[in-house]
Amino acid sequence: MASSCRRPEHTGPPDVFYNEEEAKKYSQNSRMIEIQTQMSERAVELLNLPEGQACYLLDVGCGSGLSGDYLTEEGHHWVGVDISTAMLDVALDREVEGDLLLGDMGQGMPFRPGTFDGCISISALQWLCNADKRSHSPPKRLYTFFSTLYSSLARGCRAVFQLYPENSEQLELITSQAMRAGFTGGMVVDYPNSSKAKKFFLCLFTGGTGVLPKGLGSETSDRTVANQVQYSGQRCRFNNMKGKSAKKGRDWIMEKKERRRRQGKEVRPDTKYTGRQRRPHF
Amino acid sequence: MKLLTHNMLTSHVKGVTKGYPLLIKATEVKVNEVEFNPKFVCRMIPKLEWSTLVQAADQLGHREELPGELVPDYEKNEDFLKKVHRVLLEVEVIEGCLQCPESGREFPISKGIPNMLLNEDEA
Numbered sequence: 001m002a003s004s005c006r007r008p009e010h011t012g013p014p015d016v017f018y019n020e021e022e023a024k025k026y027s028q029n030s031r032m033i034e035i036q037t038q039m040s041e042r043a044v045e046l047l048n049l050p051e052g053q054a055c056y057l058l059d060v061g062c063g064s065g066l067s068g069d070y071l072t073e074e075g076h077h078w079v080g081v082d083i084s085t086a087m088l089d090v091a092l093d094r095e096v097e098g099d100l101l102l103g104d105m106g107q108g109m110p111f112r113p114g115t116f117d118g119c120i121s122i123s124a125l126q127w128l129c130n131a132d133k134r135s136h137s138p139p140k141r142l143y144t145f146f147s148t149l150y151s152s153l154a155r156g157c158r159a160v161f162q163l164y165p166e167n168s169e170q171l172e173l174i175t176s177q178a179m180r181a182g183f184t185g186g187m188v189v190d191y192p193n194s195s196k197a198k199k200f201f202l203c204l205f206t207g208g209t210g211v212l213p214k215g216l217g218s219e220t221s222d223r224t225v226a227n228q229v230q231y232s233g234q235r236c237r238f239n240n241m242k243g244k245s246a247k248k249g250r251d252w253i254m255e256k257k258e259r260r261r262r263q264g265k266e267v268r269p270d271t272k273y274t275g276r277q278r279r280p281h282f
Numbered sequence: 283m284k285l286l287t288h289n290m291l292t293s294h295v296k297g298v299t300k301g302y303p304l305l306i307k308a309t310e311v312k313v314n315e316v317e318f319n320p321k322f323v324c325r326m327i328p329k330l331e332w333s334t335l336v337q338a339a340d341q342l343g344h345r346e347e348l349p350g351e352l353v354p355d356y357e358k359n360e361d362f363l364k365k366v367h368r369v370l371l372e373v374e375v376i377e378g379c380l381q382c383p384e385s386g387r388e389f390p391i392s393k394g395i396p397n398m399l400l401n402e403d404e405a
Contacts, residue, residue: 054322056286056329077322077371079287081398088395097316099287103398107405110294110398112302114329135402144405148294 007166013132018063018084026064027090033066036122039199040067043120043160044074046188046203046213055117058152060105060161061124063087065096071120072097079116081105106141108148115152119159125202126163129170139177146181156207159183163200171200178204185210191217250275283396285338286370289330291396293382293389295404300384303334306341308378308391313344316371323363326370327356335369344373 062080078098183204191197293301
């Protein structure tokens with residue numbers, strides 16, 4: 001949804017973007033409803049709640065209550081927080097079972113410690129990464145959100161966020177603030193090789209012991225390829241689509257030397273200086 | 283807003299140390315019918331602030347026979363659990379406001395939804 005067209009959060013703040021017209025889509029557009037429901041199912045699966053037990057859950061960015069309806073279907077009770085009155089009005093129309101709150105997640109979760117057995121959030125977290133007001137500082141808002149969320153969750157519980165990250169810097173910002181707040185865990189990526197089906201789920205644990213679940217759609221790919229995105233600050237180098245390395249890069253130089261060795265020509269040995277960036281006047 | 287949620291809500295305004303419990307000033311209250319799940323009620327009881335729940339139910343005029351103190355051995359007492367279930371999940375505040383006990387700041391409730399949005403200086 002947000003990957004092919006312009007990103008919604010660049011249009012404006014969430015309470016402005018999710019106006020009545022946009023909110024209507026969430027009650028009428030069957031494709032949108034289907035996608036949101038599927039993501040909610042996967043998020044609840046990742047929550048790993050005790051089998052057959054009705055839990056008390058938090059839905060951050062609950063919007064029109066699509067994800068909440070799925071929670072109700074599974075027998076849980078839930079509280080939803082959203083910043084858009086238009087979306088909450090749609091939720092009221094749809095007569096959702098959960099309790100709704102009008103609130104801004106960047107201002108913190110207003111609950112007593114240990115209230116919830118788990119938390120889900122579908123397509124909401126990326127909105128925190130943009131400053132909608134001059135006074136906003138995204139890292140501070142993210143930290144306020146995560147730290148208050150951490151305390152509102154009971155020990156040994158999980159928070160699962162489905163989100164559409166814009167870039168790796170954004171993901172890094174989000175995960176670092178979450179870790180600062182005391183959470184452990186990481187990203188689970190479903191269908192990492194499909195640009196359309198690829199989905200990101202941030203899985204956070206409040207207890208120390210938690211094994212990160214595996215992403216879907218990874219059975220056919222190489223065993224050694226990780227399907228969990230390990231967060232590093234390095235930029236990813238993309239090889240040319242044709243399968244050859246980018247022109248004049250270090251890889252290209254090494255490949256060319258190999259080729260010439262195979263041809264039997266005399267080639268200088270490879271050292272740490274091979275393909276090193278020279279000073280401009282060289 | 284159900285009373286189960288009210289029991290968990292606090293004021294998160296910057297600088298407020300005692301933002302719990304929020305005082306309910308209700309102008310419209312509704313009672314729904316919600317499916318009774320005794321196990322869920324049992325699990326929620328230890329998480330509740332019992333005195334706050336009783337006080338809130340009193341303020342709404344829906345306390346009925348809820349005891350002032352937690353009954354020991356409530357897990358098997360289905361009658362008691364049903365009373366708790368009614369107060370926690372069936373009584374709903376539709377219009378009114380929530381007041382912070384420390385600062386007096388009011389959070390309005392409209393159509394059953396409390397407005398917890400903070401101003402710039404409160405966040």
